[in-house]
Amino acid sequence: METRLKKLLxxxxxxxxxxxxxxxxxxxxxxxxVNGKSDxxxxxxxxxxxVLGVSIEELWPEEDER
Numbered sequence: 001m002e003t004r005l006k007k008l009l010x011x012x013x014x015x016x017x018x019x020x021x022x023x024x025x026x027x028x029x030x031x032x033x034v035n036g037k038s039d040x041x042x043x044x045x046x047x048x049x050x051v052l053g054v055s056i057e058e059l060w061p062e063e064d065e066r
Contacts (some may be wrong), residue, residue: 002036002060003033003060005033008059017030019051025044032034040060045059045060
């Protein structure tokens, strides 16, 4: 699943570790999600979106929105 998470973190000057800490996701899991090596669970995706103040759809757009 393609994600815009890495781009958003860079634009906002945020670190993966900070997001991981705020969401309760391990740093290893967060790294895999940010780098597109692992898809987040729905719970994780909601937590990440909530912490960043965006919708899940903004981070993981549907294929026809790319």
